[in-house]
Amino acid sequence: MDGTLVDTEDFWWEAESTLLAELGHPIGVEEREIVVGGPMSRVVDHLLRVSGAPLTPAEFGDAINERFVELIGQGVPVRPGAKALLTDLAAHGVPVALVSASHRRIIDQVLKTLGAHHFAFTVAGDEVERTKPYPDPYLLAAAELGAEPARCVVIEDAPTGVRSGQAAGCHVLAVPSVAAVEPGPRTTVRATLEGVDTALLRGLLSEK
CATH class of the missing domain: 1.10.150 (DNA polymerase; domain 1)
Structure with a gap:
């Protein structure tokens, strides 16, 4: 998030x-x-x-x-391409979970900007015993969505979250914000979410 x-x-x-x-x-x-x-x-x-x-x-x-x-009381800036991606996923009926290391009160505040309706399930850092970089939050999200982790794409901006998604067995799309992220097996790196849509994410699932 x-x-x-x-x-x-x-x-x-x-x-x-x-x-x-x-x-x-x-x-x-x-x-x-x-x-x-x-x-x-x-x-x-x-x-x-x-x-x-x-x-x-x-x-x-x-x-x-x-x-x-x-x-963040007056709202938060949305990263480029984020709103368009969420809208496209909804249009294609793709379920989305929000997984964050932030506490629940923080997530709920940010959702006022993002729109809670975009997410079928949300996971906060203070609601799991082990949060990122452990796989637990992403495994929980996949289970709640009724999806196999290998059929999920995790979108992250930092190495800690990338390691969490990788450990859960998901494909990872990294859009680094502060710290650099290296591409690797089942891990793709892009500068921003601009141009990322449902078709692109489905394409990532076919990569080994």
């Missing part, structure tokens, strides 16, 4: 970096690529470790979410 369908990675980084700066523990921009797309638990642990900020993981995680919700 973040960085894939909506352009929110800048908001996440602003929330994380400004909070630490306000505490007198600023971090360098080089940390951004390390934490992008990661589950909150890993992001929090890493940033607390490198910054030395005197917060518990729970306190910092809650503060990040609060700041992020404030930042």
